[in-house]
Amino acid sequence: MKTSKESIIRNFFTPHDMQDVSAFYEQFAENIVIYVPKHFPWGGCYYGLRGAGDLLSNVSQHVLADIEVEEIFSSGEQVVSIGRLHGKALATGERIDARVVHVFTFNGEGKIRRVEFYGEGVEQVDFKVKYSVVTHFD
DSSP states (O other): OOOHHHHHHHHHHHHOOOOGHHHHHHOOOOEEEEEEESSTOOEEEEHHHHHHHHHHHHHHHHHHEEEEEEEEEEEETEEEEEEEEEEEEETTOEEEEEEEEOOOOOEETEEEEEEEEEEEEGSSSOOOOOOOOOOOOO
16 A cells, blocks of 8 residues: 555656646755765755755756656655656757666655655766867868
8 A cells, every 4th residue: 555655756756747846846845955966967965945946957957857657665754766767868869768766755744855866877878068060161
């Protein structure tokens, strides 16, 4: 049987239109901490609701992708999702198909207070723009 926390996380990864951004933020505690490993171009630690917005902005500058959740399970205040990141790097067009794991920790009020993102295969993706020089001679 799925817990309410697991349902929140499954909904977290369901594609939404931009009008649902406020509902997205309602799941977060005000003092949320989000950790993304440095091998992601948007890697780092993000603090608070402003930090969550910064993360979304940073991600949207690098990729157009969806996360397909394959499995969700919980233990106490933590929920783990396992799935795949499908999409492409915006600068290069390189396709992305990476295995990802997310660890969500909830506070006593049922809000997400910590998120840890992990991925396998993302470090091989080229996210940088390749420039070519064209010289014209008359």
